[in-house]
Amino acid sequence: MKYSLILLGLLFASWCVWSGHFDNPFLLSLGVLSSFFCLWLSLRMKIVDEEGTPLELGILPLARYIPYLGMEVVKSNLTVAKIILSRDLPLRRCVVTTKMGPKTELGRVILANSITLTPGTVSICLDDDNISIHALSQVEADEDIAGEMDRKVCELEGAR
Structure with a gap:
């Protein structure tokens, strides 16, 4: 039941953000109806279910993790661009297997997807508890495996 209520709230909030209509009761009622229909x-x-709406993560830890992941994506983009644009193409492809810290299935999936x-x-x-990573360069693999x-x-999962 709580997952349904959370999904309903998120659907309506999303509708409000995308539509931009807050003052017309008729349009708001259509937003509520469409949210209930989607639910x-x-x-x-x-x-x-709990997999589709992971409540155990919490909003604050997620709000800290998403900017971190965004910065990692930007840094990795720059690293890959340097590799591709260099004349000698310094690829040092490797596959590394290491132990994962996250204990929950959701935490492991978030790590693998990240x-x-x-x-x-x-x-x-x-x-x-192991993850295998393929990397274009040993430096990238070491940075991921270094554990940051x-x-x-x-x-994020609360399992320090």
């Missing part, structure tokens, strides 16, 4: 469809498809989102690295295998992103995801 009904989601419940009928059985996609409203690594894949950063250009030049791809998470290729998750086994129990791993520590940030552990903070």
Whole structure:
């Protein structure tokens, strides 16, 4: 029930942000109706659960993690651009397997997706507590494996 209420609130908030109509009661009622319709469809498809709405993360840790991930994506983009634009193309591809810090399944998936989102690295295998990463250069793999992103995801899931 709580997931349905949260989804309904998020749907209506999203409708309000995208429509920009706050003063017309008729348009607001259409927004409420469309939000309820989308909720009904989601419940009928059985996609409203704790996996689709991870409440255990919290808004504040997520608000700290998203800018960090954005900066990592920008830094990785610059690193990959340097590799591609250099004359000698200094690729040192490697696959590294390391232990993950996150204990929950959601934390592991967030870590794997975060690594894949950063250009030049791809998470290729998750086994129990280990993750295999393919990187364009050893430096990128070392930075991911060094644990900064791993520590940030552990903070995000609350498992320090």
